[in-house]
Amino acid sequence: MATTFEAIATVTVGSGGAANIEFTSIPGTYTDLLIKYSLRSDQAVDYNYAYMRINGVTTSSYSYKGVYADSNTPGSYGTTNNNLIEMNLTVGANSTASTFSNGECYLPNYTSSSNKSISVDAVSEKNASTGVGLYLSAGLFSTSSAITSISIYASGSLKFVQYSTATLYGIKNS
Numbered sequence: 046m047a048t049t050f051e052a053i054a055t056v057t058v059g060s061g062g063a064a065n066i067e068f069t070s071i072p073g074t075y076t077d078l079l080i081k082y083s084l085r086s087d088q089a090v091d092y093n094y095a096y097m098r099i100n101g102v103t104t105s106s107y108s109y110k111g112v113y114a115d116s117n118t119p120g121s122y123g124t125t126n127n128n129l130i131e132m133n134l135t136v137g138a139n140s141t142a143s144t145f146s147n148g149e150c151y152l153p154n155y156t157s158s159s160n161k162s163i164s165v166d167a168v169s170e171k172n173a174s175t176g177v178g179l180y181l182s183a184g185l186f187s188t189s190s191a192i193t194s195i196s197i198y199a200s201g202s203l204k205f206v207q208y209s210t211a212t213l214y215g216i217k218n219s
Contacts, residue, residue: 048218050079055212062087062204066197068213071155073191075215078152082211083145084135086199092134092169092178094200097150099161099186100193103128111165111182123182133167133180135199138206144170145209148180155192160185 056066071078084095107130110123115134122131135146148167155161163184186192195213199205 048216051075051215051217053213053215055210058205058207058209060207062206063209064198064202064204066205066209066211068195068211069193071193071195071213072215073156073193075156075217076154077216078155078192078195079214079216080150080152080195080197080211081147081214082132082149082197082209083147084197084199084209084211085140085145085206086135086137086203087206088137088199088203089139090137091139092136092146093203095132095135095146096129096198096200097132097163098129098196098198100188100190101196102186102188106187107184108187109163109182109184111180113178113180115178130163130165130184130186131182132165132197134169134178135205136169140170146170152192157191158189160187160189161192 105126107127108125112121133148146169151164165182167180169178
C-alpha cells in the first residue's frame with residue numbers, strides 16, 4: 046500500500062512574531078497527521094520550550110515520556126495528567142543568529158475513538174557545543190474525539206520570531 050503525504054496547511058510567522066501557531070478545521074479524511082516545524086523564540090536565553098495542545102483541551106488529558114541529550118548530557122523526562130504536551134526546546138535570542146529548532150510530531154489514527162498517541166523527534170541547534178539538544182518522546186492524548194485543531198505555542202508570554210514555520214501534513218494509505 047502506498048503512503049501519500051499531503052500538505053494541509055503551512056503557517057509562517059511574520060514580522061512582530063506570534064504567540065502561537067494554529068491549525069484549525071483539520072479534515073478527518075486522512076489516516077494520520079504529521080507536523081514538521083522550525084521554531085525560534087524571542088526570549089534572551091539559549092533555549093526554552095515549545096508546547097502543544099489539541100482541540101483546545103487544557104485539562105489533565107496529556108501524558109508523555111522522553112529521552113534527550115542536552116549538550117552531551119543524556120537524561121529522561123516525563124509527566125502524566127498534564128495540561129499540555131512538551132514538543133521540544135526552542136532556541137532563543139542568545140543562540141546563534143538565524144538558527145532554529147527543528148522537529149516533527151506524528152499523530153497516528155487521529156480520527157479514531159481511542160486515545161491518541163503522539164511521537165516527537167526534535168533537535169535544538171545554535172552552532173555551539175552547549176545549549177543544544179536532541180529529543181525523542183512519546184505521548185498520549187486521552188480523548189475519544191477526533192483531532193480537529195492543534196495549537197503550538199512558546200512557553201509563558203514568549204513569541205515565536207519571524208520565519209518560524211510549521212506545516213501540517215495529512216497521511217493516507219492509498
